[in-house]
Amino acid sequence: xxxxxxxxxxxxxxxxxxxxxxxxxxxxxxxxxxxxxxxxxxxxxxxxxxxxxxxxxxxxxxxxxxxxxxxxxxxxxxxxxxxxxxxxxxxxxxxxxxxxxxxxxxxxxxxxxxxxxxxxxxxxxxxxxxxxxxxxxxxxxxxxxxxxxxxxxxxxxxxxxxxxxxxxxxxxxxxxxxxxxxxxxxxxxxxxxxxxxxxxxxxxxxxxxxxxxxxxxxxxxxxxxxxxxxxxxxxxxxxxxxxxxxxxxxxxxxxxxxxxxxxxxxxxxxxxxxxxxxxxxxxxxxxxxxxxxxxxxxxxxxxxxxxxxxxxxxxxxxxxxxxxxxxxxxxxxxxxxxxxxxxxxxxxxxxxxxxxxxxxxxxxxxxxxxxxxxxxxxxxxxxxxxxxxxxxxxxxxxxxxxxxxxxxxxxxxxxxxxxxxxxxxxxxxxxxxxxxxxxxxxxxxxxxxxxxxxxxxxxxxxxxxxxxxxxxxxxxxxxxxxxxxxxxxxxxxxxxxxxxxxxxxxxxxxxxxxxxxxxxxxxxxxxxxxxxxxxxxxxxxxxxxxxxxxxxxxxxxxxxxxxxxxxxxxxxxxxxxxxxxxxxxxxxxxxxxxxxxxxxxxxxxxx
Numbered sequence: 001x002x003x004x005x006x007x008x009x010x011x012x013x014x015x016x017x018x019x020x021x022x023x024x025x026x027x028x029x030x031x032x033x034x035x036x037x038x039x040x041x042x043x044x045x046x047x048x049x050x051x052x053x054x055x056x057x058x059x060x061x062x063x064x065x066x067x068x069x070x071x072x073x074x075x076x077x078x079x080x081x082x083x084x085x086x087x088x089x090x091x092x093x094x095x096x097x098x099x100x101x102x103x104x105x106x107x108x109x110x111x112x113x114x115x116x117x118x119x120x121x122x123x124x125x126x127x128x129x130x131x132x133x134x135x136x137x138x139x140x141x142x143x144x145x146x147x148x149x150x151x152x153x154x155x156x157x158x159x160x161x162x163x164x165x166x167x168x169x170x171x172x173x174x175x176x177x178x179x180x181x182x183x184x185x186x187x188x189x190x191x192x193x194x195x196x197x198x199x200x201x202x203x204x205x206x207x208x209x210x211x212x213x214x215x216x217x218x219x220x221x222x223x224x225x226x227x228x229x230x231x232x233x234x235x236x237x238x239x240x241x242x243x244x245x246x247x248x249x250x251x252x253x254x255x256x257x258x259x260x261x262x263x264x265x266x267x268x269x270x271x272x273x274x275x276x277x278x279x280x281x282x283x284x285x286x287x288x289x290x291x292x293x294x295x296x297x298x299x300x301x302x303x304x305x306x307x308x309x310x311x312x313x314x315x316x317x318x319x320x321x322x323x324x325x326x327x328x329x330x331x332x333x334x335x336x337x338x339x340x341x342x343x344x345x346x347x348x349x350x351x352x353x354x355x356x357x358x359x360x361x362x363x364x365x366x367x368x369x370x371x372x373x374x375x376x377x378x379x380x381x382x383x384x385x386x387x388x389x390x391x392x393x394x395x396x397x398x399x400x401x402x403x404x405x406x407x408x409x410x411x412x413x414x415x416x417x418x419x420x421x422x423x424x425x426x427x428x429x430x431x432x433x434x435x436x437x438x439x440x441x442x443x444x445x446x447x448x449x450x451x452x453x454x455x456x457x458x459x460x461x462x463x464x465x466x467x468x469x470x471x472x473x474x475x476x477x478x479x480x481x482x483x484x485x486x487x488x489x490x491x492x493x494x495x496x497x498x499x500x501x502x503x504x505x506x507x508x509x510x511x512x513x514x515x516x517x518x519x520x521x522x523x524x525x526x527x528x529x530x531x532x533x534x535x536x537x538x539x540x541x542x543x544x545x546x547x548x549x550x551x552x553x554x555x556x557x558x559x560x561x562x563x564x565x566x567x568x569x570x571x572x573x574x575x576x577x578x579x580x581x582x583x584x585x586x587x588x589x590x591x592x593x594x595x596x597x598x599x600x601x602x603x604x605x606x607x
Contacts, residue, residue, distance in 0.1 A: 025171045028208060030227060032250040034289060035175075043289060044175070044254070045347055046073035046113060047297020050122065051101040052082050053324055054300045056094060057573035058334060059101055061361075062298055063108040065330050068358045069340055070347030073175065074105050075256070075293045078116035078163075080155055081130040081306075085402065087151070090158050099162050106173040112166075113256070113293060114174050116159050116200075117181040118152060123263050123320045125306045126470035126480055131402045134481060141477065142183070144192050153199050160203030167207040176208040178256070182231065184213040184221020186474070193223040212256035215242060222246050229256035231295075234281045236288035255285065257295040260339065261327035265310070265318040267444065270564040270604035272327045275342035282343060286350045294343075298334065299326035301569055304548075304555040305403030305505075308472030309427075317427065317443045319468040321565045322557025323603055332569050332601060333536050335363045364572070367535035369597040374527035374584060376513035380407065380503065381435055381462065381521055383511050387499040393484035394500055396467055404504040406483050408463040410495050414454035420461070421449040424485030427468035428546075430587050434460050436520040440588060443468070461495075463488070464503075464522055464587070508550060508583055519590035522547075526583045534575035537597040538567035542605070544595065545588030552580055561588075566602040 026038050034041040047066055054062055066074060082096050092098060105112050119142060120128035133139055139147040166172030179196040193211070200209060212229035213221035215238070222228040228246045233239055233255065240253050260278040262271040285292050302324050309319040325332040329340035341360070348357055384407070388399060393408055422429065422441060425448045429441040439450045467482040488495045513526045539549060541559035549556045549568055552575070556568045586592055 026168050028168045028175050030208065030252055033252065035252045035254075035291060041289075043286070043350065044073045044111070044113070044291035044293065045071055045286065045350065046075050046291070046293035047071045047329070048075040048257070048293055048295045049298040050076055050079075050300065051098060052079055052095055052306070053302060054298070054334075055571045055573045056097065056100075058571060059104050060108065062330065062334050063105055063110055064358070065334060065336065065361065066110060066297060067108060068360050069297070069329060069336075069344045070351060070357050071110065071297065073111040073113060073293070075113040075295075076101070076115065077120040077122050077124075077128065077181075078114065078118075078159055079120060079122075079124060079128045080118045081125060081128055083159070084130050084155055086130075087132050088154075092162060099166070102163065102166050102172070102174065110173070111168075112174045113176050113178070114163060115178040115181065116156060116163075117178060118155060119181050121181060121308075121473050123302065123308045123324065124472055125308050125403070127308060127472035127477060129477075131397065131470070135397050135400070142180075142186055142192075144189070144195060149195065149199075153202070156199050156203045160200075160205060164204030164206070167205065169207045174207070176210055177205045178212060179209055179223070179226070180211060180221070182213050182217065182221060183211070184217030184219065188220035190223060193221075197223060197226065210254070210256075218242060218246060227252065227254065229254045231255065231257035232259055234258055234285050236284055236290055239285075239290055240288070253288070253290040255290060255292045258282075258285070258292050259295055260329070260343075261296075263299075263320060263324065263326055264564055264603070265320045266560055267562045267606070268318075268564065269606065272604075275339040278339075279342040279346050283346045283349070286346065294329070296324070296326045296328040298330035299324035299328045299332065301332055301557055303557045305467065305469070307469040307558070309469040310473055311471050311476050312474050316446070319427065319444070322559070323565045323569065323601070325601070325603055333364065333366070333571070336360055365535050366599040367531075367533070367537050367597075368599045369529055369531070369537055371594050371596050372527055372529045372582060373594050374525035374582070375516055375593075376526040377516040377519060377523050378511050378513050379519050379521055379523045379590075380464065381432070383524075384501045385503075385510075387501055390498055390500065391496050393488060393498050395485055396482040399483070399500055399502055401502050401504055403467055404502075404506070405464055405466050407501040407503065408465065408484055408488070409460065409499040409501065410488075410497055411458050411460050412454065412490055412495065414459035415456035416491075417451070417453045418491035419449050419451055421489045422463070422484055423448065423487050423489070425465070426482045426485055428466040430464040430522055432462040432464070432521050435462070437522070437588070437590070462521075466587075505548075505555075505585070508553075516593060521590060522585070522587045523590040524583060524585050525593060526581070528579050528581050530579060531575055531577060534572050534577060536572045537570045537575075537599065538601045539570060539595060539597050540567055540602070541595065542566050542602070544584070544586055544592050547585040547587050549585075550583040552576065561607050563606040564604050566605045567598060569601060570597065
């Protein structure tokens with residue numbers, strides 16, 4: 001009898017499991033003019049936000065804010081260099097836990113459009129590609145070159161293991177998956193796109209696949225048979241015409257990237273667009289039944305060294321700032337802006353009959369922190385790791401270093417004046433003579449030379465080079481090595497016999513701090529502060545020069561006095577009651593020893 005009961009219980013559990021799976025499973029297909037969710041027309045009202053740009057602890061809050069604005073879907077890229085930082089080494093935990101991000105969206109009643117691509121652009125380092133691809137002999141990204149395809153397949157296979165089961169046709173909440181990303185802005189090889197499609201299918205992505213391109217490049221970047229999304233266009237008639245022409249005379253109609261604002265780069269004004277310029281456009285698109293994804297709904301922060309850069313033949317090198325506020329409806333800290341309210345008012349007209357939008361959560365409280373003294377320090381020249389020696393300067397890639405800084409050291413005969421020239425500087429350099437800073441060089445300004453008066457005797461020349469972000473868009477992505485990429489000369493004579501000291505700043509544990517003393521070159525400064533009630537805050541870096549900040553081990557990103565960003569956002573989630581530790585890397589004002597915080601950001605001040 002006990003055995004029979006055991007079988008009955010087992011059978012009952014199986015039936016329950018099958019029933020639960022059936023309840024969670026949906027269908028999502030292409031209708032002639034609309035997406036069809038469980039056989040009924042469905043209009044995606046979506047917003048883009050990226051899990052690496054938001055503290056994991058805040059993901060759910062941002063999802064609730066999305067619901068409060070009226071969104072029913074979230075779009076996100078999947079970032080290859082985040083998930084495979086070194087060849088064959090995969091990371092899907094902590095802030096890289098894309099599976100948890102998607103599941104939280106499902107718990108909050110949101111669908112997801114997934115964009116593993118694997119090229120993402122996104123103002124992200126190397127467009128999302130891992131740096132080590134450049135060290136693979138003959139490898140050419142965004143091509144059918146066998147080495148690239150091999151690595152691409154390996155990566156997408158890992159992504160598929162985790163995320164393919166979360167597609168809507170398997171009971172999850174991922175509606176669609178994008179292959180490649182704005183490929184038409186780069187090339188037009190349809191066989192390459194077809195290979196992308198095959199790779200995704202082999203990885204388990206057996207639901208709806210789509211492509212997206214700017215309007216002017218859509219014909220080049222679209223793979224016949226897949227739904228073409230059109231980016232950056234919000235004239236309903238033009239959107240429908242373009243998609244009809246490339247999709248057998250029918251829809252659905254989808255704008256995967258609708259831009260209600262823009263991003264910033266160092267040394268240029270902060271980009272803002274009034275909500276009034278876009279609320280009417282959003283209204284017209286939704287009224288026409290077109291599905292839309294706002295890029296961005298919430299930008300967040302590009303922390304650490306993950307900012308990208310733009311560069312082409314018609315403009316200088318443009319490294320992007322750490323704030324990815326984007327003048328989005330939800331600001332960098334996750335608070336609603338006037339744009340949020342304006343868009344919510346529009347969206348409220350298009351929600352299903354009988355439904356009401358959730359109330360808008362109150363703005364989160366923020367705090368200011370009084371003067372923080374950084375009483376301990378260590379100069380980089382006093383904390384040198386083991387050197388790598390070579391006749392000629394080596395690039396970051398040759399040194400197997402992903403991000404951060406490399407200090408290049410050699411010696412010359414002094415007692416004369418002349419010009420120190422760096423050929424192929426990428427991207428910013430602090431030049432030191434006998435341990436003291438004498439000037440800086442800057443790729444943005446095409447400044448690669450400096451006049452020096454050297455003291456008599458043997459002179460030690462140090463050049464601390466910063467990788468300011470690999471190019472994330474265009475043909476120069478294939479020329480993305482960092483460091484001193486050619487040679488250094490003194491008065492026209494090439495300098496040889498270099499020591500290379502690597503500073504990736506992936507871990508600060510190896511640095512030995514002591515009581516502050518006079519610093520004459522790049523320095524790390526350390527301090528602490530006490531909090532009784534943690535809250536969001538913004539470090540005021542206007543008195544500092546150039547560098548980056550860590551709080552409680554979290555890298556907050558870069559600051560630079562030239563602006564427009566003058567503050568660094570500190571999430572409440574990363575602060576503690578009681579003691580909090582802070583470390584600042586300062587490159588150009590080594591004597592600075594204190595800072596404070598503000599209850600608001602400053603993103604619009606150029607100096």
